[in-house]
Amino acid sequence: MWQHDGNMSRTDRLLRLMQGLRSLEPPVTAARLAGELGVTERTIYRDIATLRGLGAVIDGAAGFGYTVIEDASLPPLAFTDEELEALVLGLREVEAVADPHLGAAATAALAKLRARLPDRQAHRLKHAVLSAHRYFPPPSATVDLRVLRKAAWDEMEIRISYRDKHGQPSDRQVRPLQIVFFQDSHCLLAWCCLRRDFRAFRLDRIATLDVTGPSFRPHRTSLLRQHLERLRGQTDGFGETSREQI
Structure with a gap:
């Protein structure tokens, strides 16, 4: 479920442990949690005790598994039923078309929503009428899109x-x-310093990526606005002139 690393901070580990307790089918054994986080079962026992000390309501014990019970003092999130269906549809679409890291983030967001919603709506979220599937997902990027998003x-x-x-x-x-998710490909909208103009680059055609600088802050918003206005002025919102660029 997670990609862990040896430098994970204790705070990050506790957050991920809480997320695992919320998203995995309860009761979740210490062995399962230890495998997901890449730590020992003894560490899981200590972290469960720490979470309980911080106020988390966690039922269960070693050898039986654990179930997280949400703190009743936290106010439930308020969504209409249609808002909830829209959230599910949007996050399922991200799961279907995004890179693995963003897809995992969408899955985690759904689990957090379900944990905080009133029982009736949590049930509605779990068994939502709307969903999204792609039998032919767009080509995968060959670079780390986390680096691109951060840049x-x-x-x-x-x-x-x-x-x-x-x-x-x-x-x-x-x-x-900006990264745009099209039907058959994902593209980076950018200002090209070589061409001195706006360009769109398909992510699956980017072979390497390096963050070199310099910073162009605070111009991203204004440049993006200009780029989108140009696209809207073309016949189909992303016209042949732009398509030729990719």
Whole structure:
């Protein structure tokens, strides 16, 4: 369920443990939790005790498994039934089309929602009428999209090795603005420092990615607005001129 590393902080481990107690089928054994987090069962026992000391209501014991009971003092989230269906549909779509890290984040978000909702709506979320599936998902990116998303948020220029639709390679210094999920591909909307113009790059055609700087803060929002306005002015919202760029 998680990709763990040896440098995980204790705080992060406790948060992930709580998330596991919420999302895995209860009662969850210490052995299962230890395997998910990459730690020993003894560590799980200590962390369960710590969570209880912090106020978490966790039923169960060693050898039987654990079940988390939400703190009744926390106010339930308030959604209409249609809002809830919309949230489920959106998060299921992310699970279906996003990279593994973002897909796992969508799964975790659904588990957190279910844990905080009133019983009736938690049941509705678990058995939602709406869902999303892709029999032919878009091609997977070959670079770490967490790095790309962070560079866009931090407004840092990146250098990419790219090949166009004809297979021609090029190196580009770009300002990443937004990742767009299209039906048949995912694209990076960016300002290309080489062409001195807006461009769209298919993620599955980016061979390498390096965050090089410099920072282009605080221009991301204004550049993105200009890029989207240009796209809206084309015939289909993402016209042939832009398609030729990718």
